[in-house]
Amino acid sequence: MGFNCGIVGLPNVGKSTLFNALTETAQAEAANYPFCTIEPNTGRVAVPDERLEAIAAIQKPQQVIPTFLEFVDIAGLVRGASKGEGLGNQFLANIREVDAIVHVLRCFEGEVTHVDGSVDPVRDAETVETELMLADLESLERQHTAAVKKARGGDKEAKEKLAVMEPVMKALEEGRPASSVTVTPEQRPLLRQLNLLTAKPILYAANVEEENAASGNAHSARVEEMAKAKGAACVVISAAIEAEVAALDDPEEKEMFLSELGLEETGLARVIRAGYGLLDLITFFTSGPKEVRAWTVHKGATAPQAAGVIHSDFERGFIRAETIAYEDFIACKGEQGAKDAGKLRMEGKTYVCRDGDIFHFRFNV
Structure with missing residues (x-):
């Protein structure tokens, strides 16, 4: 059973740096120009859970195996992606395959060129989300015509599908995501079948400078405010710090480095846990002399x-x-x-x- 989060964002917001740090690899090239990540990269990461170590300390097994979450680094999106601009079509196809979205927003100034010329994370979020809504609307308009024909012919399934599609289309036309539409428990499978980008749960990752990793900054405060208004999750991270921590092999050295920055744990641990929560997952354990293991299942x-x-x-x-x-x-x-x-x-x-x-x-x- 695989669960994955797609890491998305405009070019040069730090998402590939974050992905590299998450997977402790250099699979995704982080470069100062758009579209440097062309193919989606996938990495499995262990979900931090102190309970696993506590069980193992009592059981003393031969091995300890954590549960994993998959992260997919998806090529940078630009305005017009829903119409095929940049790598739009590829971006949209790749993001349809993930279970949840980690949206990295640039909350740092600096020399790296921003694709829109200035740092404004709320504007960036709106750019990406508008493209996702336009892509969803286009997809539904195509499906709607066929469903109407079938419904007129007395097709019961088509009628049920239309009862879900039409309120979602109305929301998208008004600039609201599919996730804002309330559906009944019976309609949820039909909504999932529509495979809509804006129906996926979302976590905003506000990427700040190193010196603001512990407390955030004015940009990340705006992101937190936006996330709260949308009922979405938000984590403040510094991808640059995470990359430095990932390069350290000694756990004590990592702990000391984080402590000097006023951090109790890495931002990555918070991202992983938030991603896990975003997918509505829980952990159960098995324990024996050979292994203590964490497993993932839906709540x-x-x-x-x-x-x-x-x-x-x-x-x-x-x-x-x-x-x-x-x-x-x-x-x-x-x-x-x-x-x-x-x-x-x-x-x-x-x-x-x-x-x-x-x-x-x-x-x-």
């Missing part, structure tokens, strides 16, 4: 669905899930202590997973 998943993340046979032949809450595992110093204290529960097929559950699945195929 609301049942125990058999969680078992299926490990192996499809586990879901197919699911019998029960021996379950310990993370807090109980730690307080009781492991599985045996939790059993002795009556904290190990037997959960069945209807059990809805909770973040931090430690499972041992019983199955029969």
